[in-house]
């Protein structure tokens with residue numbers, strides 16, 4: 135496909151200096167997440183080579199010294215001289231920002247756009263990087279230190295093989311931690327193996343006391359992924375797989391229904407997970423709804439009097455993977471993880487509806503089981519809405535009056551307004567006194583706001599604490615939810631650093647995740663980071679967020695034991711301290727809540743909030759009369 139592809143295709147854009155100055159701009163952060171980003175970047179390059187059809191094996195290794203290498207048996211990064219830079223292509227790729235050869239359109243058919251910051255970023259953020267390439271009859275070696283050439287490219291042996299090996303030592307001056315996590319990498323490797331049919335990825339951990347290995351090869355690609363996700367679920371019919379290409383968009387979809395209430399749908403564009411969805415997901419959802427409605431009408435599973443299934447109804451219990459490959463992916467949204475290409479919507483819609491209707495026609499018993507599941511979902515939805523309407527009619531969200539406990543801010547501009555949800559009345563009192571009245575509102579929540587069984591919407595709204603929160607936020611809830619009515623741009627959860635605090639935080643996060651998800655995806659939800667310790671010496675005061683920080687301050691400033699106070703709760707801080715350490719926008723740290731890993735979040739909430747499923751099942755059983763008369 136790319137036989138004339140050579141060094142000249144590689145476009146030279148910028149130098150590496152900005153990367154070391156502002157690493158966050160390129161890899162998001164310098165914490166554990168940012169650190170692993172380096173691995174994703176190097177792995178993505180090898181995966182690209184596999185997607186292009188040139189590589190079958192990839193080995194990822196965590197070495198004994200903590201460095202990481204990725205080896206692949208692809209074509210090898212070109213080693214000939216690059217015309218624009220006068221240095222070899224491989225050195226260009228490693229030292230010039232955005233020189234991956236992915237930007238000229240002459241290289242790979244597709245490549246990851248989101249993580250595609252280029253391997254030069256990895257080089258820039260590593261104290262050492264070594265690259266060994268086998269191709270063109272030779273074995274070549276080149277090394278860099280802090281991004282700068284340390285060992286020029288040299289042929290060190292003859293070889294008739296072709297492969298690329300990139301090994302890097304993350305720079306401890308840049309990263310807060312340089313310790314890689316086997317399970318994090320394993321999860322990623324598994325996911326990439328699912329998405330890249332036929333590639334074998336092996337992962338080794340050679341670190342002392344951590345020796346471990348895993349290998350992934352999925353003949354079935356994303357169908358295997360669906361099987362894996364549904365392992366412990368009660369499945370409906372077989373797993374279905376469709377694959378086709380339309381308008382230069384290649385589309386793969388695997389799906390299977392289950393008896394679950396929740397949907398598990400993951401979408402990918404060029405092997406990058408698109409947490410915020412996008413055009414591939416809307417194309418799929420529209421086609422799924424339309425096709426099932428048509429099929430069920432034509433086969434009288436939907437009677438004349440029945441309303442159509444909603445998109446929600448047909449997704450209940452559905453496990454699906456939608457994976458598209460596009461030449462020029464446009465990533466949008468808050469976290470740049472939403473696919474924007476409009477041609478993808480039509481391609482997915484067309485391919486899926488054609489193949490799915492064919493499948494339903496050829497597999498009537500699966501079709502009937504799916505229709506039955508959708509009808510059940512509709513009944514449950516209507517019953518739940520009736521229950522909620524009753525609550526609302528009874529005045530749950532009555533009076534547009536703001537709750538009495540809310541100490542609102544003076545500003546009416548959401549852009550500069552913040553709502554602090556504070557645990558307990560005493561901390562609430564300190565927060566009210568310490569805050570910036572102009573921009574910061576305080577809503578104290580008393581005690582356990584909810585128990586886990588009460589996360590159903592109508593019961594939630596019957597809870598005064600939640601009701602206050604919903605009214606204060608201004609967005610309403612359920613079908614009437616509107617993000618644009620949010621009264622505060624930032625909603626900050628401020629709880630104690632103890633078990634109760636963690637519980638309340640989890641409950642609130644569940645509430646936001648389940649019923650106000652747009653607030654999470656739009657980045658409106660934050661968690662305050664109050665200090666754990668106060669250290670004092672004479673008139674000087676320091677605050678420490680972690681034990682490590684406390685130790686460091688103790689050593690650096692020679693603070694004796696009795697001058698260290700451990701904060702057990704927010705209530706122990708006076709208003710000035712609370713302001714200074716936790717609320718003052720100039721000095722505080724806020725952790726932004728993102729649904730960065732939808733699968734993990736879903737799992738966490740499911741495990742912690744397993745009460746969510748039970749009451750709903752009970753609820754449906756209560757309405758069994760409605761459900762039983764399904765004559766299918």
Ligand code: 0RA
Pocket residue numbers: 136137138139140179180183206208209210211212234235241298
């Ligand atoms: C540019 C062009 C060619 C291959 C590669 C890059 C390449 C990059 C990486 C990164 C990790 N593994 C890799 N394998 C290959 C193709 C050059 C040709 O036509 O032979």
